[in-house]
């Protein structure tokens with residue numbers, strides 16, 4: 001496998017360029033992207049197993065010597081093939097629904113390494129988690145704690161619990177993905193946590209072992225993590241004074257990636273902040289990275305269907321749309337768009353790259369200078385996280401296929417939906 005290693009500081013896991021330009025062609029490891037587009041059709045998600053694994057290992061290596069478990073956040077990309085690859089590395093999983101638990105189990109994941117997060121767990125989901133024997137329920141409210149105690153009692157089990165506290169720090173990210181502010185729906189205000197630990201400690205069907213926080217996503221500086229962890233560690237020390245011993249600290253996910261020109265900290269720098277904050281306290285650390293593991297391990301391929309000029313504004317209408325990739329419309333997300341095969345540059349022009357969906361918000365990129373013609377394939381980078389998982393069938397568009405490239409091999413990890421499948425669960429009136 002020829003994956004170019006970029007320059008890195010000594011001791012750091014080298015970042016790899018999983019989708020390199022060789023000659024005039026973009027590749028995914030050993031496969032030419034335009035060949036994949038022809039073979040599997042477009043729109044097509046392409047993942048690089050090497051990129052995925054090296055990103056996961058960067059977190060695992062960074063905490064060497066500290067008891068820890070990396071739990072990939074399944075909501076970032078829940079494809080079975082991708083979860084399978086991570087499970088084989090020994091990954092745990094952070095889930096937010098019963099459906100995600102079923103996926104993890106179907107992918108061969110170890111339930112003893114699963115953390116169940118989320119503000120709205122149903123009784124059924126709690127039962128599923130207890131039966132599977134998951135590692136921890138991250139509880140986000142007093143009512144949820146009471147419900148979990150009840151469900152565990154009925155099931156004759158003891159539920160392992162971490163309270164997800166809200167440390168009230170501003171991660172300085174997009175408001176839709178900031179979760180650690182006092183005004184957010186997530187977590188338990190840290191000032192209320194001590195009381196709730198005391199209450200939980202009195203419930204025999206609960207084991208209050210952990211504390212967790214997750215302050216947001218696409219965070220590109222270390223300060224918010226440092227601030228949040230300082231508050232979490234102060235809480236751990238207070239709880240020790242109350243006679244409650246915390247043995248597990250879940251630091252959440254949220255480390256950002258480079259989409260354009262961001263300069264996020266490396267997993268090693270991030271892990272150093274975690275080590276510093278914990279100051280040698282005897283706890284097991286759980287990490288829940290999502291985006292930073294799979295975001296830059298995936299691209300979305302599309303074909304240029306039409307080029308049109310509306311009163312001086314040029315559009316490239318491609319066959320991928322907001323239903324396939326909603327980040328630009330939902331978060332103002334920016335991903336690099338490149339032709340899969342380079343032309344000579346003579347035909348460069350500035351385009352809005354848009355899809356066929358009937359919404360003005362349906363665009364993948366604006367003001368992009370590209371040398372493209374009708375029929376060309378383009379690749380949208382950084383599409384591995386919050387890409388396929390957020391796709392829908394809006395406009396009755398079958399969802400894209402997904403492939404995983406592994407050296408010179410290519411695995412179809414989800415076949416393309418058929419239009420007939422989209423209404424297969426519906427019926428006409430009698």
Ligand SMILES: *Cc1c(COP(=O)(O)O)cnc(C)c1O
Pocket residue numbers: 073075076094096117118214216217218252253254255288289290291292385
């Ligand atoms: C979304 C989420 C994550 C993953 O966030 P990333 O920004 O993708 O790393 C981790 N933990 C929890 C509780 C989450 O909700």
